Amino acid sequence: MFKEMHDLFQWAWLIPALPFLSFLLIAFVTKRSKGLSSTISILSILTSLGIAIGIVYTVIQAGAEVVEHPAIVNVNWLNILGLKIDFGTIIDPLSAMMLFVVTLVASMVQIYSLGYMHGDKGWSRYYAYQSLFASSMLGMVLATNLLQLFIFWELVGLCSYLLIGFWYFKVSAREAAKKAFMTTRVGDFGLLLGMIFLYTKFGTLDFAALSTALSTNFQNIAVVGTVSYVTLMAFLVFMGPLGKSGQFPLHVWLPDAMEGPTPVSALIHAATMVVAGVYLVARMYFLFDASPAALQFIAEIGAFTAIFAASIAIAQNDIKRILAYSTLSQLGYMMFALGVGSFTGSMFHLMTHAFFKALMFLGAGSVIHALHEKQNIWDMGGLLKKMPITGWTFFIGVLAISGIPPFAGFFSKDEILANALHSGHPIIYAVGLFTAFLTAFYMSRLFFVAFMGPEKEENHPHESPWSMTIPLMILAFFSVVGGWASLPAHNFAYFVHYLPSGQEFEREAIDWGLAAISVLAGVLGMGLAYLIYLKKAISSEKIVATFPMIHKVLKNKYYVDEFYLWIIDNVMGGFSKVLYWFDITIIDGIINGIALITRGSGKTFRRTSTGQVQTYAMVFFFAIVVIFMVFAFGEGQLTALNPLATLGGVK
Amino acid sequence: MGTVVFFIFAILAIAAAWGVVTSKNIMHSALYLALSFSGVAVLYVLMNADYLAGVQLLVYTGGIAIMVVFAVMLTLRGDVRESNPENRVWGWGALISTLMFIVLAVVILTNADWRILPTAWDNVGSAADISLLLLTKFMVPFEAAAVLLTVALVGAVILAKGVKVSK
Amino acid sequence: MNLSNLANLSVGLSTYLLVAAMLFCLGLYGIFAKRNMIAILMSMELMLNAVNINFVAFNRFLWNQKVDVHYILTGHVAALFVIIVAAAEVAVGLALVIAVYRNHKTTNVDELNWLKW
Numbered sequence: 001m002f003k004e005m006h007d008l009f010q011w012a013w014l015i016p017a018l019p020f021l022s023f024l025l026i027a028f029v030t031k032r033s034k035g036l037s038s039t040i041s042i043l044s045i046l047t048s049l050g051i052a053i054g055i056v057y058t059v060i061q062a063g064a065e066v067v068e069h070p071a072i073v074n075v076n077w078l079n080i081l082g083l084k085i086d087f088g089t090i091i092d093p094l095s096a097m098m099l100f101v102v103t104l105v106a107s108m109v110q111i112y113s114l115g116y117m118h119g120d121k122g123w124s125r126y127y128a129y130q131s132l133f134a135s136s137m138l139g140m141v142l143a144t145n146l147l148q149l150f151i152f153w154e155l156v157g158l159c160s161y162l163l164i165g166f167w168y169f170k171v172s173a174r175e176a177a178k179k180a181f182m183t184t185r186v187g188d189f190g191l192l193l194g195m196i197f198l199y200t201k202f203g204t205l206d207f208a209a210l211s212t213a214l215s216t217n218f219q220n221i222a223v224v225g226t227v228s229y230v231t232l233m234a235f236l237v238f239m240g241p242l243g244k245s246g247q248f249p250l251h252v253w254l255p256d257a258m259e260g261p262t263p264v265s266a267l268i269h270a271a272t273m274v275v276a277g278v279y280l281v282a283r284m285y286f287l288f289d290a291s292p293a294a295l296q297f298i299a300e301i302g303a304f305t306a307i308f309a310a311s312i313a314i315a316q317n318d319i320k321r322i323l324a325y326s327t328l329s330q331l332g333y334m335m336f337a338l339g340v341g342s343f344t345g346s347m348f349h350l351m352t353h354a355f356f357k358a359l360m361f362l363g364a365g366s367v368i369h370a371l372h373e374k375q376n377i378w379d380m381g382g383l384l385k386k387m388p389i390t391g392w393t394f395f396i397g398v399l400a401i402s403g404i405p406p407f408a409g410f411f412s413k414d415e416i417l418a419n420a421l422h423s424g425h426p427i428i429y430a431v432g433l434f435t436a437f438l439t440a441f442y443m444s445r446l447f448f449v450a451f452m453g454p455e456k457e458e459n460h461p462h463e464s465p466w467s468m469t470i471p472l473m474i475l476a477f478f479s480v481v482g483g484w485a486s487l488p489a490h491n492f493a494y495f496v497h498y499l500p501s502g503q504e505f506e507r508e509a510i511d512w513g514l515a516a517i518s519v520l521a522g523v524l525g526m527g528l529a530y531l532i533y534l535k536k537a538i539s540s541e542k543i544v545a546t547f548p549m550i551h552k553v554l555k556n557k558y559y560v561d562e563f564y565l566w567i568i569d570n571v572m573g574g575f576s577k578v579l580y581w582f583d584i585t586i587i588d589g590i591i592n593g594i595a596l597i598t599r600g601s602g603k604t605f606r607r608t609s610t611g612q613v614q615t616y617a618m619v620f621f622f623a624i625v626v627i628f629m630v631f632a633f634g635e636g637q638l639t640a641l642n643p644l645a646t647l648g649g650v651k
Numbered sequence: 652m653g654t655v656v657f658f659i660f661a662i663l664a665i666a667a668a669w670g671v672v673t674s675k676n677i678m679h680s681a682l683y684l685a686l687s688f689s690g691v692a693v694l695y696v697l698m699n700a701d702y703l704a705g706v707q708l709l710v711y712t713g714g715i716a717i718m719v720v721f722a723v724m725l726t727l728r729g730d731v732r733e734s735n736p737e738n739r740v741w742g743w744g745a746l747i748s749t750l751m752f753i754v755l756a757v758v759i760l761t762n763a764d765w766r767i768l769p770t771a772w773d774n775v776g777s778a779a780d781i782s783l784l785l786l787t788k789f790m791v792p793f794e795a796a797a798v799l800l801t802v803a804l805v806g807a808v809i810l811a812k813g814v815k816v817s818k
Numbered sequence: 819m820n821l822s823n824l825a826n827l828s829v830g831l832s833t834y835l836l837v838a839a840m841l842f843c844l845g846l847y848g849i850f851a852k853r854n855m856i857a858i859l860m861s862m863e864l865m866l867n868a869v870n871i872n873f874v875a876f877n878r879f880l881w882n883q884k885v886d887v888h889y890i891l892t893g894h895v896a897a898l899f900v901i902i903v904a905a906a907e908v909a910v911g912l913a914l915v916i917a918v919y920r921n922h923k924t925t926n927v928d929e930l931n932w933l934k935w
Binding site for chain 3: 653654657661664665668669671672677680681684687688691694695697698699700702703706707710711714715718719721722723725726728734735736737738740741743744745747748749751752755756759760762765766767768769770772773777779780781783784785788789792796799800802803804806807808810811813
C-alpha cells in the first residue's frame with residue numbers, strides 16, 4: 001500500500017506538466033487546427049483530473065499518515081553560494097483537495113467552452129491559454145517553497161491578463177486586463193518584500209523548513225515600534241492575497257475582469273485563481289498563527305470585504321457583475337474564516353464555493369449565449385421554461401450559496417460562522433450572518449428576475465447544446481453532495497486542519513442552534529426577494545425612491561474606482577510633477593553645470609595662451625614666485641627662513 | 652660721506668628707472684634711461700670699480716641710450732606724448748613684479764652671510780687687474796666677445812637694410 | 819631708533835643687492851606692461867644693469883683680499899662681458915624693431931601675436 005502511494009505521489013508532477021505540454025503543442029504545432037487544439041487541451045486536463053482523483057483516493061486511503069507526514073518530493077534547482085532553491089511537489093490533504101477542485105472545474109470549463117466559444121476566431125489561442133492557466137494553477141498548488149509558488153502565482157496572473165483581454169479588439173477588455181494586472185501587482189510587491197524578509201531572516205523559503213523554524217523558540221524582536229518582525233512579515237506576505245483574492249481595497253479589478261469570456265470568469269475569477277490568495281494564507285498559516293495581530297487584521301479585512309461586496313451586489317443589474325461581487329463576498333468569508341482560526345472551514349468553503357460559483361457562472365454564460373450577448377437581468381425573464389437544465393442547475397447553485405441544507409454551502413458556511421462565534425469574534429459573526437442574509441437576497445433576486453416572471457417578447461432563448469449542459473449537471477451534482485464530505489467519521493476536517501505541533505485533533509460536532517440561525521437568515525433573504533421580485537408585494541421602485549442616496553452609492557460601488565482615479569491623477573500626478581521638476585532642474589542642472597564649468601574654465605585658461613610673449617613672461621615669473629613659496633614654506637622653515645639653501649637644492 | 656653719495660645716486664638711479672617704465676612719452680623714457688645708467692655708473696665708482704664705471708658711461712649711456720633715441724625717432728608714429736602706453740594687463744604685471752621683489756628682498760634680508768660691511772680697498776684703480784684676468788684667464792671669452800660684436804654689427808646692418816625686391 | 823645712528827649708517831652688501839633688486843623688478847614691470855617694443859628693450863637694459871651691480875657688489879665685498887699684489891676682479895670681468903653682450907643685443911634688437919616697423923608700420927607688441935596659432 002505504501003509503495004503504491006509512494007509511487008503515485010512520485011508522479012504528481014505530471015498533473016501540471018501535461019497541460020503545459022498541451023499549451024506548447026497548441027501554441028507551436030496545432031494552432032491552425034481548431035479541432036486538434038481543443039482535443040489536446042481537453043485530453044490533457046482530463047488526464048490530470050484522473051491522476052488527481054487517484055491521488056485523492058490514495059490520500060483518503062492513507063488516512064492519518066499523510067496528514068502528519070505529507071509526501072514531499074524535491075529536486076534541487078538552484079544552488080548558488082548560499083541560495084538554495086528546490087522545485088518539488090507536496091501531497092498532503094490540502095494540496096490533494098486543491099488538485100481535485102482545480103482539475104475538475106478546469107475540465108468542466110474547457111468542455112463547456114466547446115459550445116460557448118463556438119465560431120470564435122481565437123479558438124486555438126483560447127485553448128492554449130486555458131492549458132497554460134491550468135498548468136500554472138496546478139503547479140502553484142503543488143509548490144513546496146515560496147519561490148516556486150511565487151513563480152506560478154505570477155504565471156497565473158499572466159494567464160488572467162491574457163484571458164481577460166482575450167477579445168483584445170474591445171477597449172474595455174484591454175483596460176480591464178491592464179487593471180487586473182496592475183492591481184494584483186501592487187499586492188505582489190508586498191508579497192515579494194515579505195519573501196525577501198523571510199529569506200534573510202530564516203535562510204530558507206521551504207514551507208516545511210519555515211514551519212519548523214517558526215515553531216522553535218526564536219528572538220522575536222521588535223522592528224518598528226511594537227511591531228515585531230514576524231507580524232511585519234505576515235502583513236507583507238498578506239499583501240499578495242489582498243490583491244489576488246480581491247480583498248478590500250484591492251478588489252477593484254475583479255468586477256472589471258468580467259470583460260473576459262464567461263467560462264474564463266467561471267474558472268479563473270470564481271473557482272481557482274482568486275482562491276490562490278486564500279490558499280497561500282493557508283499554506284503559510286504557521287506564519288500567521290505566530291502573529292495574532294496579523295490574524296486579526298485578516299479577519300477584519302475579510303469580514304469587511306464580505307459585507308462590502310454583498311451590499312454592492314444588491315444594486316447591480318448585470319448578471320456577471322452580480323456574480324463577481326458575490327465571489328468577492330465569498331472570498332471575504334474564506335479570508336475571515338482563516339482570520340478567526342477556522343482553517344478547516346475556510347478550505348471547505350473554498351471547495352464548495354468553487355463548485356456552485358463555477359456552476360452559476362456557467363449557467364449565466366449559457367443564458368448570455370442563448371440571448372445573444374445580453375447581460376442585463378432586466379432584459380431577461382421567464383427563462384426557466386425555455387432553458388430548464390440551465391434554470392434548475394442555477395437554482396441549485398442559488399440554494400447552495402444561500403446555505404440551505406442539505407446543499408453544499410450550508411455545511412461550509414455554517415462551520416465558518418460557528419467558528420467565528422466560538423473563537424470570540426461576535427462582531428465578525430454578526431457581520432457574516434448579515435452577509436449571508438444579503439447573499440441569499442441578491443442571488444434569489446437574480447434568479448427571480450432572470451428565470452421567473454414574464455418572458456420578454458424580443459428574446460428567443462433555446463437550451464444550450466450538450467457540451468454546455470453536461471458540465472452544468474456535473475457541477476450541480478457536486479454542489480448537492482459536496483457538503484456531505486463533512487459527515488463521515490474521517491471527514492474533511494479530519495484531513496484538512498491546522499494544528500500547532502503537539503496538539504491532538506479533536507472532531508467538532510455541528511452546533512445545531514447556530515446552524516438553524518444561519519439557515520433562517522438564508523430563508524429570510526430568499527423570502528424577501530420572493531416578495532419583492534416575484535410576488536411584487538413590495539415595490540422595488542419604492543424602496544429605491546425611499547433611499548435614493550444609498551442606492552446611488554451602492555450602484556456606483558461606493559465610488560472606489562473614482563477615488564483611486566483621483567489619487568492617481570492628483571497625488572501621483574502631483575508627485576510626478578515634483579520629480580519632473582527635480583529631474584529638469586537639479587539633475588539636468590548638475591550635468592549642464594559640469595558643462596558650464598568646463599566652458600568657463602576654458603574661457604579663463606584661454607587667457608594664458610594669448611600668443612603674446614608678455615603674457616608668457618608674466619606666467620613664467622609668477623611660476624618662479626610660486627616655486628619659491630613652495631620651497632620656502634613647504635619645507636617648514638618659517639622661522640629659519642633660509643630659502644636660498646632650498647632653492648639651490650641643498651639637502 | 653660715502654653713504655650720503657650712495658643714497659643720493661641710488662635713489663636717482665631707481666627714480667630714473669621708475670620714470671623709464673612709467674612715462675607715457677617714449678622720448679622721456681629714453682632720456683630717463685640714460686639718467687639711470689649714469690646713476691649706476693656712480694654706484695660703480697663707489698664700489699671701487701672705476702674702469703667699469705667708465706665703460707658704463709661710454710657704452711651704455713653714450714652708446715646704447717643714444718641708439719635707443721635713434722630708434723625711437725625712426726619709429727615714431729602719432730603723438731609722442733602717447734607713444735608709450737601701458738597695455739591691458741599692466742595691473743597683473745605690477746602685481747607679479749611686486750611679488751618678485753618681495754621674494755628677492757626676503758632672500759636678501761634673511762641671509763646672514765650678506766650683512767657685511769666693506770673692508771678697506773687699496774685705491775689703485777682696477778684696470779690693471781681686470782686686464783690681467785682678461786688676457787690670461789678669460790682670453791677665449793675675450794676673443795669670442797670680439798667675434799660676437801662683429802657678427803652683431805653685420806647682422807644689424809643686414810636686418811636694418813631690408814630685403815631688396817628682385818626684378 | 820637713534821637719529822645719530824643715521825650718520826653712522828654704512829652701506830653693506832645687502833643694501834647694494836636691494837638696490838639691484840629694485841632695478842630688476844622695475845625692469846620686469848616694464849617688460850610686462852609696456853606696449854612699445856622699444857620700451858620693452860629699455861626695460862631689459864635696466865634688468866641687465868641690475869645684474870651688473872650684483873656682480874660688482876659681490877666681488878667688492880666677498881673677494882677683497884689681494885692675491886700676489888692683484889685683486890681678483892672676476893666680477894668686474896663678468897659685468898664687462900654683460901655690457902658687451904647687451905650692446906650687441908641692443909643693436910640687433912633695434913634693427914629688428916626697425917625691420918618690423920617697416921613691414922607692419924607699428925611698434926605695438928600686441929599686434930605681433932602669430933605665436934597664437
